[in-house]
Amino acid sequence: MDAKANAIVAQSGGPTAVINASACGVVQEAAKSGKIGRVIGAINGILGVLKEELFDISAEDSASVEALKQTPAAAIGSCRYKLKSLEESKADFDRVLDVFKAHNIRYFFYAGGNDSMDTADKVNKLAADSGYELVCMGIPKTVDNDLACTDHCPGYPSVAKYVATCAMEAGRDTEALYTADTCTILEVMGRNAGWIAAATGLAAKCPEDAPHLVYVPETGFAWDRFVRDVEEVLKRLGRVFIVAGEGLKDDKGEYITADKGAFAKDSFGHVQLGGVAEMLKAVIEKEVKIKTRFNKLGTNQRSAMHFASLTDVNEAYMCGQMAVKYAMEGVNGKMVTLVREGGPQYKCTTGLAELRDVANGEKKVPSEFINDKGNHITDAMRDYVRPLVQGEAPVTIGGDGLPVFMRFERKPLEKKLPKYL
Amino acid sequence: MDAKANAIVAQSGGPTAVINASACGVVQEAAKSGKIGRVIGAINGILGVLKEELFDISAEDSASVEALKQTPAAAIGSCRYKLKSLEESKADFDRVLDVFKAHNIRYFFYAGGNDSMDTADKVNKLAADSGYELVCMGIPKTVDNDLACTDHCPGYPSVAKYVATCAMEAGRDTEALYTADTCTILEVMGRNAGWIAAATGLAAKCPEDAPHLVYVPETGFAWDRFVRDVEEVLKRLGRVFIVAGEGLKDDKGEYITADKGAFAKDSFGHVQLGGVAEMLKAVIEKEVKIKTRFNKLGTNQRSAMHFASLTDVNEAYMCGQMAVKYAMEGVNGKMVTLVREGGPQYKCTTGLAELRDVANGEKKVPSEFINDKGNHITDAMRDYVRPLVQGEAPVTIGGDGLPVFMRFERKPLEKKLPKYL
Numbered sequence: 001m002d003a004k005a006n007a008i009v010a011q012s013g014g015p016t017a018v019i020n021a022s023a024c025g026v027v028q029e030a031a032k033s034g035k036i037g038r039v040i041g042a043i044n045g046i047l048g049v050l051k052e053e054l055f056d057i058s059a060e061d062s063a064s065v066e067a068l069k070q071t072p073a074a075a076i077g078s079c080r081y082k083l084k085s086l087e088e089s090k091a092d093f094d095r096v097l098d099v100f101k102a103h104n105i106r107y108f109f110y111a112g113g114n115d116s117m118d119t120a121d122k123v124n125k126l127a128a129d130s131g132y133e134l135v136c137m138g139i140p141k142t143v144d145n146d147l148a149c150t151d152h153c154p155g156y157p158s159v160a161k162y163v164a165t166c167a168m169e170a171g172r173d174t175e176a177l178y179t180a181d182t183c184t185i186l187e188v189m190g191r192n193a194g195w196i197a198a199a200t201g202l203a204a205k206c207p208e209d210a211p212h213l214v215y216v217p218e219t220g221f222a223w224d225r226f227v228r229d230v231e232e233v234l235k236r237l238g239r240v241f242i243v244a245g246e247g248l249k250d251d252k253g254e255y256i257t258a259d260k261g262a263f264a265k266d267s268f269g270h271v272q273l274g275g276v277a278e279m280l281k282a283v284i285e286k287e288v289k290i291k292t293r294f295n296k297l298g299t300n301q302r303s304a305m306h307f308a309s310l311t312d313v314n315e316a317y318m319c320g321q322m323a324v325k326y327a328m329e330g331v332n333g334k335m336v337t338l339v340r341e342g343g344p345q346y347k348c349t350t351g352l353a354e355l356r357d358v359a360n361g362e363k364k365v366p367s368e369f370i371n372d373k374g375n376h377i378t379d380a381m382r383d384y385v386r387p388l389v390q391g392e393a394p395v396t397i398g399g400d401g402l403p404v405f406m407r408f409e410r411k412p413l414e415k416k417l418p419k420y421l
Numbered sequence: 422m423d424a425k426a427n428a429i430v431a432q433s434g435g436p437t438a439v440i441n442a443s444a445c446g447v448v449q450e451a452a453k454s455g456k457i458g459r460v461i462g463a464i465n466g467i468l469g470v471l472k473e474e475l476f477d478i479s480a481e482d483s484a485s486v487e488a489l490k491q492t493p494a495a496a497i498g499s500c501r502y503k504l505k506s507l508e509e510s511k512a513d514f515d516r517v518l519d520v521f522k523a524h525n526i527r528y529f530f531y532a533g534g535n536d537s538m539d540t541a542d543k544v545n546k547l548a549a550d551s552g553y554e555l556v557c558m559g560i561p562k563t564v565d566n567d568l569a570c571t572d573h574c575p576g577y578p579s580v581a582k583y584v585a586t587c588a589m590e591a592g593r594d595t596e597a598l599y600t601a602d603t604c605t606i607l608e609v610m611g612r613n614a615g616w617i618a619a620a621t622g623l624a625a626k627c628p629e630d631a632p633h634l635v636y637v638p639e640t641g642f643a644w645d646r647f648v649r650d651v652e653e654v655l656k657r658l659g660r661v662f663i664v665a666g667e668g669l670k671d672d673k674g675e676y677i678t679a680d681k682g683a684f685a686k687d688s689f690g691h692v693q694l695g696g697v698a699e700m701l702k703a704v705i706e707k708e709v710k711i712k713t714r715f716n717k718l719g720t721n722q723r724s725a726m727h728f729a730s731l732t733d734v735n736e737a738y739m740c741g742q743m744a745v746k747y748a749m750e751g752v753n754g755k756m757v758t759l760v761r762e763g764g765p766q767y768k769c770t771t772g773l774a775e776l777r778d779v780a781n782g783e784k785k786v787p788s789e790f791i792n793d794k795g796n797h798i799t800d801a802m803r804d805y806v807r808p809l810v811q812g813e814a815p816v817t818i819g820g821d822g823l824p825v826f827m828r829f830e831r832k833p834l835e836k837k838l839p840k841y842l
Contacts, residue, residue, distance in 0.1 A: 011597070014598065015593070015594045015597045015598060044600050047600060071593070072590050072593055072594070073590070073593035073594045073596065073597035073598075074597035074598070075597070077597055077600075078597045078598045078600075079598070079600045079601060080598070080600070080601035081600070161822055161823070164823055165727050165823055165824060166721050166725075168823060168824060168826065169493050169494070169721060169724035169725060169726055169727065169824075170719070170720045170721050170724055172436070172492070172493055172494035172724060172826060173436045173493070173494045173720040173723065173724040174720070175494065176432075176436045176494035176495035176496070176498055176499045177435065177436060177494075177495070177499045177500070177501070179465050179468060179498075179499075179500045179501070179502070180500060180501035181720075184719075184720060186721075202821060202823065203823060205821070208828070293719060293720060294717070294719060295717065295718060295719030295720055295721045296715075296716065296717045296719070297716060297718065297721065298591070298605075298714055298715060298716030298717070299591045299594040299595070299602075299605060299714060299716055300587050300590060300591045300607075300716045300718065302594065303590035303591055303593060303594040304587075304590060305590055306586050306590065306728050307727050307728060309822070386821050386822065388822075389821070389822035389823065390822045391822070392818065397813065400623060400626070400807050400810070401582055401730070401807065401809075401810035401811045401812070402582070402585055402586055402589060402623065402624060402810065403586060403589060403590075405589065405593060407629070
C-alpha cells in the first residue's frame, strides 16, 4: 500500500465514556506503525465524510490525543445518519468513496454499533468492486452491549459500573427516608436489550440492598405481576427500589409506553422511548399507594467519565490499537471483538468478526442471566459483569475541582470536492 | 452534668452524601470527651425518639463508625415528620422529653434543615421550662444550601461538585451528537433556592462549554425570554445545554409547573415538584423545533458519594465534632455554622447561630450571583462555589468494583415506656 496512505477515524451513534479511548488507540498505533500517513478525523462520523468536513488528528497536540482516554462522549463528533442499501443510498456511498480518493484515504476505522458496521461493510464492498484499495475496520462501541460476535462492547463496562453505583447510592437514600419517600424507580437506558438494567443487580449484595427489583426488556412485563412484586418487597422491607430499562415490553413484545409526540421517532426510525419510570410511578401510587420518586440518568449514564471502569478504558484503547495492528497485517472487512478467555482469572483478548455478521446480529440478555420471576438477575449475570467493572479510570481534576476534558483544535483540512449535503 | 449522661444523635430530612460524616464527628468526639455516657442513635430522626426506637452507636464496631465518612444517605435513618408549635404538637413534645428522661439523654445533636432546628429549639425550651437539664445542638445539613446564618451547608458542596461534573459530561455528549440530539435539559433539585442549579455554571469555562443556560427559582422565569435564550445559543453553537432548578417560578412567584396528583404535597405540605424538564422540553420542541432530551438526576445527586467533595466531608465531620465540643463548653440552643474566613486562601471555621434564627431564616441565591439576563451565573457565584468542590472524598472499592458502604447493626435499646405512635 502507498506509504503516504491516510487513515480516517470516525465515531458514530450514541457517545460513551470510552469511545475516545478507542480513537486514541487508533491514532497512537497508527503513528507507531510508520505505515500510515495522516490520521484524519471525520467530524460527526459519516456525515463528516459526506460533507468533506475533515481535520488532521496527527497535527493535534499529542497531549490532547493522550487526554482522549480521560474525555467522555465523542471528541471527533458523532451522528445518527444512516446509509441504507448500496442501491437506496447510492449517491452517499459514491460520495464516501470520492472523498476517500480525494484525500488518499486507504484505511477507514469506524467505531460504532451495528448500523456503523453495516456502513463500513458496504463502503468496503463498493471500494473492492471499483478496484479502490481500501481497508475497513470496525471498532465496537455501544453502552447497550447488544453487538453480536463480541463478549461485551466497550462503553458498557463503564455504564454498568456507574449505574450499579447509582443504584447503591440512591438505594441508601430510599432506605434512609423510606418513612416519607417509600419507593424509588431508577430508569436506565436500553431500548431492546436489558444489559444496563441487569448490571445494577450487582449492587444487591444482601436482601436489604437495592435494587430489590430489576426489569429488562427481554422479559415480558405484566402489570399485575409488577404490582405483586412491589407489594412483596414493601411487606418485607418497608421500602422498594426498582430499576427499569427504558424499553420494557409486554408479553406481546410491545413497548409498555411510547411517546406519540412530534419526535416520537429518531432519524433511524426507532421509536423514541422515555416515560417508563413515570408510568411505573403512576401505577405504584395508584395501586400500592406509596409515595414514589424516579431518577432518570439519561445521557449522564453514558458519559460518566468521572467513575468509568478502568477495565473498559483499557479494552476500548486495545480495540482501537488492534484495529490498526490487524489492518497492518492485511486484515480487512472485520470488526475487532473482545474475547473473554476461560479460566478463573478474567482475561480479555481480541478477535475478529465479519462486519456483516455484526451488522445483522443483536445480542440480548440471555434467559439464564435473569431469575425465574423475571424481576432480578442471577449469579451468572453477576459473574459476567463483575470483571468488567473493575478499576476506576484516572481523571485529572483541575483547579476548579472538576474533571479536565480535552477538545481538539480541529483545524479543517482543505476541501477538494464540490459541496455535498 | 451527670457523668453517665447520654447523648442522642439524629438525622432529619433529605439525605446527603455527608450527613453521616457529621454523625461520625459527633460519635468520635463524644467518645474523646470522656464526659458522655453513650451516644444513642434515634432511628429515623425524631420519629425514632417518639417511638423510642433507639440503638447504641457506642456499641457499634468502631470501623463502622469510621466508615460513616464514606457512606451516603442517613445511616441512622431519617424522616420528614414535622413537629408544629409547642401547643399544636404538645403530646409529641412531651413524649420527646419523656423518652429523653427515660434514657437519661442530656444531649441532643440534631442534623437537619430549618424544620429540624425548629424542633430542637422547641425541645430545648420545653426542657428548660420543666427544669430538665438538656443541651440541644443543631448541625447544619441540606443539599439545598438554603439555611440562614451559615456560609454554606454540609451536603451542598458534594452535590455541587457532582452536578457540575454531570453538566460537563452530558454537555460533551450533546456536543458530540448535536446533529441528532440537539438540546439537553438537566433538571436538578432546589425547591425554592437555586444553589444547586447555579453550581453547574462552574462547568462552563469557555463559550463552547455546557451549561449554556442556567435557570434558578430566584429569577422570574418567562417563556418568551426562555425561547429567545434557546434560539440565541442554538444559532451560535448549533446545540443547547440547559440546567433548570426543579422549582422554577414565573414573575408572580408561581411554580411554572406542579403535579396535581394524589401525592402533590409531601407531609410538610410542600408542593411536590418534578416535571420542569418535561415542560421545558415540550416548549422547545414546539417553539424551537429541535429534538430535546432531559436528564433528571433525582436522589442520585444528593447521594453521590462516589464523587463527593473532600472539603464537604471534612467540614461535615467538623460540624459534628464542634457540636460536641461547644456542648462540652456549655453552649446550648445553637446550631454550628460554617464561617468562611477572609483572605485569598479559602479557610473555613465554625461559628454558632441561634436555633430559632436558623429555623426562621432562608438563604436564597443573591442577585449578584446571577447574570442580568437571568440565564447564567456570575463570577461572584463561581468564586463562592469553587473552594467548596475541592478534593475528592476517598471511597473504598470492593472486589465487585463498586463502593463499599457501611450499615449499622442497630441492636435496639430496650424500651422503657409505653408504645406511642
